[in-house]
Amino acid sequence: MNEPSERPRQSGRPEREPFYLPAGDEVAIFERCHAQHLAVMLKGPTGCGKTRFVEHMAWRLGRPLITIACHDDLTASDLVGRFLIGHEGTRWVDGPLTRAVREGALCYLDEVVEARQDTVVVLHPLTDHRRLLPLDKTGEILEAAPRFQLVVSYNPGYQRLLKDLKPSTRQRFVALDFDFPPAEREAAVVSHESGVDSAIAHALVGLGRQLRELQDRGLAEVPSTRLLIASARLIADGIEPRSACRAALIAPLSDDATLLGAMTDLVELAFAR
Ligand SMILES: Nc1ncnc2c1ncn2[C@@H]1O[C@H](COP(=O)(O)OP(=O)(O)OP(=O)(O)O)[C@@H](O)[C@H]1O
Numbered sequence: 143m144n145e146p147s148e149r150p151r152q153s154g155r156p157e158r159e160p161f162y163l164p165a166g167d168e169v170a171i172f173e174r175c176h177a178q179h180l181a182v183m184l185k186g187p188t189g190c191g192k193t194r195f196v197e198h199m200a201w202r203l204g205r206p207l208i209t210i211a212c213h214d215d216l217t218a219s220d221l222v223g224r225f226l227i228g229h230e231g232t233r234w235v236d237g238p239l240t241r242a243v244r245e246g247a248l249c250y251l252d253e254v255v256e257a258r259q260d261t262v263v264v265l266h267p268l269t270d271h272r273r274l275l276p277l278d279k280t281g282e283i284l285e286a287a288p289r290f291q292l293v294v295s296y297n298p299g300y301q302r303l304l305k306d307l308k309p310s311t312r313q314r315f316v317a318l319d320f321d322f323p324p325a326e327r328e329a330a331v332v333s334h335e336s337g338v339d340s341a342i343a344h345a346l347v348g349l350g351r352q353l354r355e356l357q358d359r360g361l362a363e364v365p366s367t368r369l370l371i372a373s374a375r376l377i378a379d380g381i382e383p384r385s386a387c388r389a390a391l392i393a394p395l396s397d398d399a400t401l402l403g404a405m406t407d408l409v410e411l412a413f414a415r
């Protein structure tokens with residue numbers, strides 16, 4: 143039996159507003175989708191702010207957030223719930239999707255393409271105007287609480303040829319595109335999240351952009367804002383910038399000696415003394 147990996151349930155609001163620097167009108171669009179009972183799909187590469195955006199929106203809208211990391215063993219029962227046998231007999235236990243539907247939470251399914259199609263179809267009736275969740279095993283049909291909202295994310299580049307969402311699923315969502323932000327904004331994020339000063343944040347972001355260009359030379363995974371932040375945190379904590387970048391920025395990206403050599407040269411140039 144596979145339990146879905148789920149973040150600890152948040153009771154009420156996080157203490158502080160999760161910091162999110164918008165790229166455009168995504169906050170307003172999401173708020174309107176929430177009001178209009180429209181499900182939302184966030185598309186974009188790893189580490190570009192999708193999860194942070196959902197955390198921020200849940201806070202803004204004053205809703206609990208229930209996150210489910212999708213994987214190919216995830217079953218419909220993992221989402222909806224199941225009967226468990228205990229000392230006192232059999233009892234029904236809601237899955238995270240069912241809890242979100244009852245509580246009127248934001249339910250965020252991360253990397254939804256990883257889930258099998260027979261799992262994903264459970265979401266379909268929730269995206270219709272009636273917003274229903276049939277619990278086949280109990281015979282109940284739940285109507286979603288008014289402020290329930292479904293949010294899914296996926297990374298369009300990743301394993302694109304192997305996995306994709308079916309049109310019947312895709313067309314049930316309003317899609318918001320995410321990407322790495324312009325340099326000025328990415329530097330502001332890096333600085334805010336790590337505590338490094340603006341000069342170091344800009345140097346890291348400039349380096350990140352040069353590394354992203356190596357995609358044309360065979361670098362399969364380009365560095366995300368997340369990796370820039372990890373490097374910045376090490377620097378803020380006293381690690382010499384070039385060592386921090388080698389460990390936190392370039393080593394995670396590749397094992398190829400030629401590519402690593404080229405990336406190391408760029409690091410040396412970015413933080414030359
Ligand atoms: N616009 C932004 N505002 C604030 N923080 C951001 C922003 N974009 C990225 N970040 C920072 O980058 C980190 C990584 O972003 P996040 O975890 O949201 O990525 P993701 O798109 O969900 O990636 P994945 O697809 O791997 O789950 C965040 O923890 C946050 O520190």
Ligand SMILES: [Mg+2]
Pocket residue numbers: 192193194252
């Ligand atoms: Mg995420």
